[in-house]
Amino acid sequence: MDILVCVKHVPETAEADIKIDSTGKTIEKAGLVFDINEWDDYAVEEAVRIKEKLGGTVTVITVGSEDANSTLRKCLARGADKAIRLSDPKFEGSDSYAIAKILHKAIKDLPFDLIFTGAQAGDDGYAMVGPILAQLLGIPHATMVKKIELKNGVARVNRELEGGLEEIVEVKLPAVLTIQTGINEPRYVSIMGIRKAMKKEIKVLGMTELGLSENEVGEAGSWIKIEKLYVPPVEKQAEFLDGTPEEIAAKIAEILKARGLV
Amino acid sequence: MKEIFILAEHRRGEIRDITFEMLTKGKELAEKTNMELAVVLLGKDVKEHAKTLSQHAKKVLLIEDEKLENFNSESYQKVLSHLIKERKPLLTLIGHTSFGMDLAPSLAASLNIPLATDCIDLEIEDSALMVTRQMYGGKVNVKARLRQAESYLVTVRQATFPAEKASMNGEIIEIPSPLSEEAANKRFIEYVLPPPGGVDITAAEVLVGIGRGIKDESNLPLVEDLAKALGGVLACSRPIVDKGWLPNDRQVGTSGKTVKPKLYIALGISGAFQHVLGMKNSDLIIAVNKDPNAPIFSVADYGIVEDLFKIVPSLKDKIYELKAGKA
Structure with a gap:
């Protein structure tokens, strides 16, 4: 089973303070910690587990600048065999559609049985690349996958629906599956493992090598053009309680008491 | 037209x-x-x-x-x-x-x-x-x-x-269907319903919801104690279930349950819309988060910008004090 996993190098923003930069079209990246997109982490782990069970190879692919090498190294340390980085200054401003086109060019001549992507990315959250890539390759897809069984050229997968419900669908291989968090428990990657992965080669391909033209990538090749970023308007703001932890606790306790909750 | x-x-x-x-x-x-x-x-x-x-x-x-x-x-x-x-x-x-x-x-x-x-x-x-x-x-x-x-x-x-x-x-x-045959490459098999049993968080009057900010599984007893002090149960956002720290019947949000307790205390939950949709109609929402810009503060009635590990022990003590005073 040869598996390609598309990964993205993203800033960790769940607990970070986000500032919009002076262009108003993106956020200030300085000071943010970048790592593999959380969903992709599960996708890589799932691919490596399948390889360990059935044999084959795992190749990770990303579209990004040199900074993304650390994410690829992490994947190699986790058990991926090869890493490819698609990089070109002209890729700047690409939306999910353009990214899918770039990935398509790199992937179409590679041997594979399965392609994994994360179900979405933690930064822009479009959840588009996987199924668009499938369409460009002319193969089936299933999104938000929480369980995979492979047999006789078919992937039988559980898709996450709403409210705790799941559905089982079967897709013929080769196929694109977008992986939902919680499908597995990604293994711990040791510093030693990452050091070892430092020696592995990362293949870098640019626009001409991929046979792409300028109007297929970047803003010109995209569906979506960002006009401006802004802080969401606050419809309702909590009343903030301050003081020492003891004082705050006392205030909360008073509120609960007044409402008959204690 | x-x-x-x-x-x-x-x-x-x-x-x-x-x-x-x-x-x-x-x-x-x-x-x-x-x-x-x-x-x-x-x-x-x-x-x-x-x-x-x-x-x-x-x-x-x-x-x-x-x-x-x-x-x-x-x-x-x-x-x-x-x-x-x-x-x-x-x-x-x-x-x-x-x-x-x-x-x-x-x-x-x-x-x-x-x-x-x-x-x-x-x-x-x-x-x-x-x-x-x-x-x-x-x-x-x-x-x-x-x-x-x-x-x-x-x-x-x-x-x-x-x-x-x-x-x-x-x-x-x-309009007549343009389909001449079944889908060739994708087949629906069946729905899988969530397993019955476990804790029904939709029935609880008090929920203590935990998120990423809880950091480690070893911190669960601390928040469990607070839930107990309040006569409530623990609920959580998605990352906690993904990590396997709580079963998925405790998950609040679009892919989990929609809850409407009398009190929802959100600890270390940033407030992604998937979670907020499941709890925003609670009667009283109190949120503790280190990030003053966390979206959870726009659905909470009261907000505390502080490390949850500083607030939770004090709060638990205060609750027990109040209860003791009452008795």
Whole structure:
């Protein structure tokens, strides 16, 4: 089973303070910690587990600048065999559609049985690349996958629906599956493992090598053009309680008491 | 007259809320731009749904086929691309749900029409389409323009617009199914219902919800003690279930449960909309988070910008003090 996993190098923003930069079209990246997109982490782990069970190879692919090498190294340390980085200054401003086109060019001549992507990315959250890539390759897809069984050229997968419900669908291989968090428990990657992965080669391909033209990538090749970023308007703001932890606790306790909750 | 399509979403015999939410927005857009709102309904034996929907839009385009009994993105894509090519709607709205996320991107790519997903608002200016969506877990809003085209596709976030109330008497137009065979590459097998048993967080009056900020599984007893002191139970956001620290019957949000307790204490939960949708109707919400800009503070009644590990032990002590005082 040869598996390609598309990964993205993203800033960790769940607990970070986000500032919009002076262009108003993106956020200030300085000071943010970048790592593999959380969903992709599960996708890589799932691919490596399948390889360990059935044999084959795992190749990770990303579209990004040199900074993304650390994410690829992490994947190699986790058990991926090869890493490819698609990089070109002209890729700047690409939306999910353009990214899918770039990935398509790199992937179409590679041997594979399965392609994994994360179900979405933690930064822009479009959840588009996987199924668009499938369409460009002319193969089936299933999104938000929480369980995979492979047999006789078919992937039988559980898709996450709403409210705790799941559905089982079967897709013929080769196929694109977008992986939902919680499908597995990604293994711990040791510093030693990452050091070892430092020696592995990362293949870098640019626009001409991929046979792409300028109007297929970047803003010109995209569906979506960002006009401006802004802080969401606050419809309702909590009343903030301050003081020492003891004082705050006392205030909360008073509120609960007044409402008959204690 | 140009049309605006709303793709009806239904599952296991019920029209899903997102359909009526999209109708609200679709109706507004149709009125503003002098276009005709049409609900597209695909399924098997769904005439009842068609009747219901005809009270919400001028037209219901009904395509019935036994091959459309359960949602299958492959079959749906075939039917919709046929319909979009034929009728050339300016805009098609699909829910940003497990159903729409499986369908919209490949449909858009196959027709090469621009798509924006997970939108919380949209407007048509002349024939250009502007959308509003969120990034970075709801910390930033984005206004974006779609590439100029004859037809656009947008997926709409759940619970963003109020549900449309029945106010029309629309026409049901039956369209023959363009499908000649079952989907070749994708097959629906069955639904898997969540396992019964466990704790029913929807019945609890007090919930202590925990998120990423809890950091480590070893910190669970601390928050469990607080829940106990309050006579409540622990609930959580998605990352806690993904890590296996709590079972998935404790998950609050779109992929988990919707709760409405008398008190919801959110600890270390940033407030991504998926979670917020499941708890925003609680009677009283108190949130503790280190990040003053965490979106959870816009749904909470009271907010505390502080390390939860400093607040929780003090709060637990205070609760017991109060209880002892009472006794």
